[in-house]
Amino acid sequence: xxxxxxxxxxxxxxxxxxxxxxxxxxxxxxxxxxxxxxxxxxxxxxxxxxxxxxxxxxxxxxxxxxxxxxxxxxxxxxxxxxxxxxxxxxxxxxxxxxxxxxxxxxxxxxxxxxxxxxxxxxxxxxxxxxxxxxxxxxxxxxxxxxxxxxxxxxxxxxxxxxxxxxxxxxxxxxxxxxxxxxxxxxxxxxxxxxxxxxxxxxxxxxxxxxxxxxxxxxxxxxxxxxxxxxxxxxxxxxxxxxxxxxxxxxxxxxxxxxxxxxxxxxxxxxxxxxxxxxxxxxxxxxxxxxxxxxxxxxxxxxxxxxxxxxxxxxxxxxxxxxxxxxxxxxxxxxxxxxxxxxxxxxxxxxxxxxxxxxxxxxxxxxxxxxxxxxxxxxxxx
Numbered sequence: 001x002x003x004x005x006x007x008x009x010x011x012x013x014x015x016x017x018x019x020x021x022x023x024x025x026x027x028x029x030x031x032x033x034x035x036x037x038x039x040x041x042x043x044x045x046x047x048x049x050x051x052x053x054x055x056x057x058x059x060x061x062x063x064x065x066x067x068x069x070x071x072x073x074x075x076x077x078x079x080x081x082x083x084x085x086x087x088x089x090x091x092x093x094x095x096x097x098x099x100x101x102x103x104x105x106x107x108x109x110x111x112x113x114x115x116x117x118x119x120x121x122x123x124x125x126x127x128x129x130x131x132x133x134x135x136x137x138x139x140x141x142x143x144x145x146x147x148x149x150x151x152x153x154x155x156x157x158x159x160x161x162x163x164x165x166x167x168x169x170x171x172x173x174x175x176x177x178x179x180x181x182x183x184x185x186x187x188x189x190x191x192x193x194x195x196x197x198x199x200x201x202x203x204x205x206x207x208x209x210x211x212x213x214x215x216x217x218x219x220x221x222x223x224x225x226x227x228x229x230x231x232x233x234x235x236x237x238x239x240x241x242x243x244x245x246x247x248x249x250x251x252x253x254x255x256x257x258x259x260x261x262x263x264x265x266x267x268x269x270x271x272x273x274x275x276x277x278x279x280x281x282x283x284x285x286x287x288x289x290x291x292x293x294x295x296x297x298x299x300x301x302x303x304x305x306x307x308x309x310x311x312x313x314x315x316x317x318x319x320x321x322x323x324x325x326x327x328x329x330x331x332x333x334x335x336x337x338x339x340x341x342x343x344x345x346x347x348x349x350x351x352x353x354x355x356x357x358x359x360x361x362x363x364x365x366x367x368x369x370x371x372x373x374x375x376x377x378x379x380x381x
Contacts, residue, residue: 002095041221098134115141119144179351184346214271232341233354243272
């Protein structure tokens, strides 16, 4: 039993150390089958998601889902610490470490108490090892506990910095693409800006943002569970809106160069495909068509009025279907898994942006739509 206890204690000590190293310090995806953190968040997310599906869709469900990311992170850290404490306590028990304890013979709970006070470096001194092996273990655990907690604490600013960087760009999309964002609003607002280089400038920014999302969310998959401040915004909606925009540009919107649209499309698709692989989510074709013939004709007419025509014909429809088939099954699968709404390509009605609303009224009075650059009399809506 003592030998099995030593082996089990070493496994318990190594498990959280290796898992924390791969989750925090290793800046790349690990591909081996067993990872405690991965299995932990998958099982807890399945339970949390099932509870959320029992709620009516709306702000209450969104708030409930928004709690999961931070709460899961705290639970993961807590389990790592508890497993380490139990592992060292079991190792003391297996080695029959002798203690100077006032309460008589040491029990397993005494070993756990010593392990806990040592890990958190409390230094009570009421239970102290009386052998060399016990003293070595105490020193090793206290150093490990101090370093482990320091690494965990230093991990939080890195995580929230990546989250903040992601959300800043999503917030910028509000006035550029509507709330929720849509490809039609991106193109219409860019067309009315009066700047012929605005499309490429926008796509360059979003290519870099998609690359940053891919890098940060591959390194820290937990970020995918962190939700945006507004219920009608999300990292997935922003990626999908950019993919939709690039698809329309590549399929047949006149008056622009397609190279930047190609590389932005490639980067955004790379992000959604790799994130689907990280979470082992199989692609699923959307049940409803996100761009009907009527919506396509409406978009063509709106772009024509804005001065950006579109080649609306058989070739356009074929190219559009081909490009959409490259990413829509992946974004749809991600949306179903994370319970996020996909943005429309052409919204049924254009609503006020988030910046135009307040908690006391649906639209702030006296603040009109953003004017067209250089004219002062044209509006986005």
